[in-house]
Amino acid sequence: EKDGYPSFMEKEIHDQPSAVGDTLLGRLDENGSLTLDEIKIDESVLRSIDKIVVIACGTAAYAGQVARYAIEHWCRIPTEVELAHEFRYRDPIVNEKTLVVAVSQSGETMDTLMAVRHAQEQGAKVVAICNTNGSTIPREADAVLYTHAGPEIAVASTKAFLAQITAAYLLGLYLAQLRGNKYKDEIATLLAELEAMPAKIQRVLDEVEPQVKALASSMEDAGSVLFLGRHVGFPVAMEGALKLKEIAYIHAEGFAAGELKHGPIALIDQGQPVIVIVPSPRGRDSLHAKVVSNIQEIRARGAETIVIAEEGDEAVREFANHVFYVPQSPTLLQPLLATVPLQIFACELAGAKGYDVDQPRNLAKSVTVE
Ligand code: M6R
Secondary structure, X not given: OOOOOOOHHHHHHHOHHHHHHHHHXXXXXXXXXXXXXXXXXXXXXXXXXXXXXXXXXXXHHHHHHHHHHHHHHHHOOOEEEEEHHHHHHHOOOOOOOEEEEEEEOOOOOHHHHHHHHHHHXXXXXXXXXXOOOOOHHHHHOOEEEEOOOOOOOOOOOOHHHHHHHHHHHHHHHHHHHHHOOOOOOHHHHHHHHHHOXXXXXXXXXXXXXXXXXXXXXXXXXXXXXXXXXXXXXXXHHHHHHHHHHHHHOOEEEEEEHXXXXXXXXXXXXXXXXXXXXXXXOOOOOOHHHHHHHHHHHHHHOOOEEEEXXXXXOHHHXXXXXXXXXXXXXOHHXXXXXXXXXXXXXXXXXXXXXXOOOOOOOOOOOOOOOO
16 A cells, blocks of 8 residues: 555655646646636625635645735735634634635544634635545535545645645635636646646656655754745745654754744754755745845854755855755745655654654544544
8 A cells, every 4th residue: 555665654745746636637627727616605705705714733734824825916815824723712803705715634623623613603604625525624614625635644744735735726726717816817827837746746756855865864863953934935844844843753943034033043053954945046026035145144153054946046056055956836836846855854864763654653643632
């Protein structure tokens, strides 16, 4: 069942091109538009929503954070992301004009289920993004957009995360298409870019995996690893840190790169490993230059800089102890590529330490208690 891989996690990392491809399957048509028959919520309701709230826990919440950047940009609908267990207890402002998006691999996470019920009681419509057919959250939601990642066995989520992000992109592009706005013309291009992602993820596996494994297996003694990212790279950084905590039991934290000088840079000391996710230098804003200068700052203070950047980005080399290049993509889609080396890193490091990567201590695959 592990298809010859030493762990389910490693197999599932390798399942990702098809997890993303299968999640796109049947939802795009030849003329560049999107059909989501599963969204059985009246189109007039979807046109009238004035806020989106994404609720989820753990990795699924990081997928939600990526979704927020994409949905706000493409649809111009204010979008919040909230951990499901916090949502219910802060008396959130939710009503008939709110669309709640509940993201859950298992569909059984109790915190997320309770948040779904709370939102529905306030009159909100709920779309579930879920990987498990017929589980509780999709049964209770008003509509479901299934991710087609296939069963995920390892406790640490990998392919479900990429599939959740993919489904969230589809939802965002669908709403943009439905509501019509200035990004309407970009939809066809973005859908084509999405269709190109499975092959690009495969390239990361073929070309980058051996390099990441070599580095990870030399870092068994790391006491702490920091992750930095900006824009969509920020949730990717937090996801990378979560993977390392979960399976390698190494202290890890993800930071927004811009926050560095507001405190975390004090942690940088000689030899401190820091993994930095660098945005595309082809982006329209100055984010790339800012993140490169962050790398320079931490390197000057002794950090061991491990950089994930886009192919062709030579500017990062000067300040990087190690660089892993991922294929070019539109900035908003980069998490589908930049996450993969982080998953491999955690899996390999945990393996090198002799841990059971599929069944980490103290954790359950699905958290069915509050
Ligand atoms: O089944 P769900 O997606 O609702 O689970 C949410 C979290 O419990 C889950 O993502 C957890 O954080 C994983 N262990 C992450 O690897």
